[in-house]
Amino acid sequence: MILTIARKELRALFGSPLAWIILAVLQVIFALYFLFSLNSFQEIQPQLALQPNHPGATELVAAPVFGMAAIVLLMVVPLLSMRLIAEERRNQTLTFLLSAPVSVTEIVLGKFLGLLGFLAVPVLLIALMGVSLYAGGGADIGLIGANVVGLLLLDAAFVAVGLYLSSLTSQPVVAAVSAFAVLLALWIVEMGNFAPGSPMELLSLLKHYRSFFQGTLHTGDLAYFVLLTGLFLALTIRRLDRDRLAG
Amino acid sequence: MEPTLSAVNLVRNFGTRHAVEGVSITLNRGEVLGLLGPNGAGKTTTMQMVTGNLAPTAGEIRICGLDLLEEPTRAKMRVGYLPETPPLYRDFSVDEYLELAARLHRLPRTRTAEAVARAKKRCGLADMGNRLIGTLSKGYQQRVGIAQAIVHDPDVVVLDEPTVGLDPNQIREIRTLIRELAAEHSVILSTHILPEVESVCDRVQILNAGRVVYTDTIAALKQHRGGHALTVAFRRPPEIGQLAALPGVKNVEHLGDRLFRIFHDLDSDPTDSLVRQSVEMNWGLRELTPVETSLEEVFVNLTQREDDVAAGADT
Numbered sequence: 086m087i088l089t090i091a092r093k094e095l096r097a098l099f100g101s102p103l104a105w106i107i108l109a110v111l112q113v114i115f116a117l118y119f120l121f122s123l124n125s126f127q128e129i130q131p132q133l134a135l136q137p138n139h140p141g142a143t144e145l146v147a148a149p150v151f152g153m154a155a156i157v158l159l160m161v162v163p164l165l166s167m168r169l170i171a172e173e174r175r176n177q178t179l180t181f182l183l184s185a186p187v188s189v190t191e192i193v194l195g196k197f198l199g200l201l202g203f204l205a206v207p208v209l210l211i212a213l214m215g216v217s218l219y220a221g222g223g224a225d226i227g228l229i230g231a232n233v234v235g236l237l238l239l240d241a242a243f244v245a246v247g248l249y250l251s252s253l254t255s256q257p258v259v260a261a262v263s264a265f266a267v268l269l270a271l272w273i274v275e276m277g278n279f280a281p282g283s284p285m286e287l288l289s290l291l292k293h294y295r296s297f298f299q300g301t302l303h304t305g306d307l308a309y310f311v312l313l314t315g316l317f318l319a320l321t322i323r324r325l326d327r328d329r330l331a332g
Numbered sequence: 333m334e335p336t337l338s339a340v341n342l343v344r345n346f347g348t349r350h351a352v353e354g355v356s357i358t359l360n361r362g363e364v365l366g367l368l369g370p371n372g373a374g375k376t377t378t379m380q381m382v383t384g385n386l387a388p389t390a391g392e393i394r395i396c397g398l399d400l401l402e403e404p405t406r407a408k409m410r411v412g413y414l415p416e417t418p419p420l421y422r423d424f425s426v427d428e429y430l431e432l433a434a435r436l437h438r439l440p441r442t443r444t445a446e447a448v449a450r451a452k453k454r455c456g457l458a459d460m461g462n463r464l465i466g467t468l469s470k471g472y473q474q475r476v477g478i479a480q481a482i483v484h485d486p487d488v489v490v491l492d493e494p495t496v497g498l499d500p501n502q503i504r505e506i507r508t509l510i511r512e513l514a515a516e517h518s519v520i521l522s523t524h525i526l527p528e529v530e531s532v533c534d535r536v537q538i539l540n541a542g543r544v545v546y547t548d549t550i551a552a553l554k555q556h557r558g559g560h561a562l563t564v565a566f567r568r569p570p571e572i573g574q575l576a577a578l579p580g581v582k583n584v585e586h587l588g589d590r591l592f593r594i595f596h597d598l599d600s601d602p603t604d605s606l607v608r609q610s611v612e613m614n615w616g617l618r619e620l621t622p623v624e625t626s627l628e629e630v631f632v633n634l635t636q637r638e639d640d641v642a643a644g645a646d647t
């Protein structure tokens with residue numbers, strides 16, 4: 086059932102021009118950034134080669150693309166997640182799902198996985214660009230792998246937040262703006278210069294994403310993303326259940 | 333035989349407002365039940381509760397013996413629901429949409445194609461499979477809405493105002509379709525179009541202000557018709573007393589302009605003696621019409637009387 090709903094969301098996404106335009110724009114941005122990074126890498130490579138233990142092409146070309154992708158997706162995911170529930174509410178199609186023999190949990194997970202599946206496409210394309218460095222003399226697959234995992238976890242958290250805010254309203258635009266605000270707040274909380282280990286610092290999305298960016302997998306960071314995603318999914322389920330109970 | 337749907341004493345409050353207060357519904361296989369009532373009577377709320385879209389504040393709902401609140405998944409598999417606004421995905425094609433409906437109702441993948449084809453055929457959508465729902469006319473969209481409610485072959489079909497916004501031809505087609513559905517399913521239909529109830533339903537329940545104020549079969553309603561009053565007009569009207577003296581007459585009302593209404597007992601029709609008397613006394617009878625109790629009268633009586641009572645209580 087979850088997969089049926091996920092497939093329905095994918096079908097709805099690919100049926101709208103917005104999704105295709107977003108995919109195209111993302112790819113253009115990432116590809117240009119990748120090429121520019123590659124260019125500057127080639128310019129400084131002769132000097133780099135003189136240093137011992139110098140950073141490789143993957144670190145200087147592929148990883149920055151992942152870093153930038155995180156910021157771009159922060160802006161793009163709310164645009165895609167806004168419709169998930171708010172639009173069904175507005176068009177009164179939510180009844181279609183709620184009267185089917187499907188639980189609210191299945192509906193929410195289906196919608197979540199549907200959009201996450203869609204976002205796997207740009208992540209995969211970035212990973213492929215990274216792997217293409219092989220052609221020019223080797224790529225650090227481990228680093229690319231860590232970045233892929235990190236970006237997918239980050240996407241999952243973005244989608245969960247977007248899904249929850251979409252369940253609060255029947256106006257997609259309101260959902261998009263508020264999701265963007267929440268994500269941005271979680272992103273820049275780090276700029277507050279809080280003491281290391283303080284609760285505010287622990288909230289920062291950026292801080293937890295950075296370790297993946299450097300090619301390391303910390304269980305603490307994994308747990309952060311899993312918890313954040315789980316929390317917002319649970320809130321969404323509760324919210325939809327409350328609709329039925331309190332109306 | 334076990335009823336396909338039995339709802340007992342449903343109550344639903346929205347905050348302090350009581351939308352439904354103690355509605356009970358029983359539906360048998362092969363039956364079409366009309367749920368009637370003025371706007372805001374609680375028809376839609378009742379339907380949302382029996383389809384599992386809204387949890388009742390109190391009461392019990394059983395679908396084919398399965399408790400809707402305890403076994404929602406198994407119970408919902410047996411219900412098809414068309415809400416007031418058909419829940420259509422405008423950028424899906426008819427086929428895609430109906431397949432999704434079938435899959436969501438847990439129809440095995442192998443039976444999906446067959447079920448979709450059958451639902452399309454029954455709703456007159458056989459040639460529309462590849463059309464996008466958004467490009468269909470209102471009448472066809474309504475049919476797609478009905479098709480999604482019956483694609484999984486449910487025992488109970490709940491239709492909330494299925495003929496609103498359709499042209500007269502489409503209304504007739506939809507009514508025929510509903511009658512056909514009743515052969516295999518049981519149907520609840522809400523409407524405020526009274527002739528629709530008389531032509532389609534076997535039984536009618538009238539709701540007002542969240543309560544059932546009338547429930548009976550259409551056949552019983554029709555029997556009551558034309559049984560208790562006559563409207564008569566004379567060229568040379570007699571005294572009221574002379575009319576009241578006729579055998580079986582309970583009461584006579586002067587409606588003005590040589591027009592009278594004669595109320596009589598159900599089992600003694602004074603028509604014959606009235607006609608004989610009129611000829612003998614040269615009254616010049618020129619009109620004689622039995623007064624029919626239409627569903628409309630029952631409806632207006634029941635729903636307005638309640639309103640008057642409520643209005644009286646407020647002041």
